[in-house]
Amino acid sequence: AQSVTQLGSHVSVSEGALVLLRCNYSSSVPPYLFWYVQYPNQGLQLLLKYTSAATLVKGINGFEAEFKKSETSFHLTKPSAHMSDAAEYFCAVISTGGGNKLTFGTGTQLKVEL
């Protein structure tokens, strides 16, 4: 079964610093990969997705992610963190079982400090 692993359940950065949230996938075939964000007391929303069209994917709010097959990674980055980026971030992979089902990682809580 396809799965994703997020390294680091909590990440803390200073405002203005680089954000790097790590995600590695396990898949025998090229996967569809996603990053979702959950702001406090809100539902999850899609940040960006990789569907094999381009390895560098740009999403909302200045985030981007690069698909690296050689490293089986799909890390999320943002050049300069804002206080408003504080949230929980989930990496996800679409299930090969069909039906559009997503399997999520365990999440990374991002804290942005002044």
Added chain:
Amino acid sequence: GAGVSQSPSNKVTEKGKDVELRCDPISGHTALYWYRQSLGQGLEFLIYFQGNSAPDKSGLPSDRFSAERTGGSVSTLTIQRTQQEDSAVYLCASSLAVVAGELFFGEGSRLTVL
């Protein structure tokens, strides 16, 4: 409505009672999903509907859990004889089946079993 609507937003119940959680998806979305979010557990898939049928119920943790969807729209997740370990946030999402992985989530129903 414009987004996925879930009710109740908060539910406190006593152990052994039955609860029903409701999800009203985005109009026109044929696929509907239930996930459970527990502290330290990430998002756990429960069940998926395509129209009114549920081709994937693999995530339902026990036979105390059931879900139905009527009219290709509203869905109800029922938990019978609730246990303390059922305490979690239950998230509903919907999607256009043809758009891979783009799920739209509601804000969730927080269930607390005393």
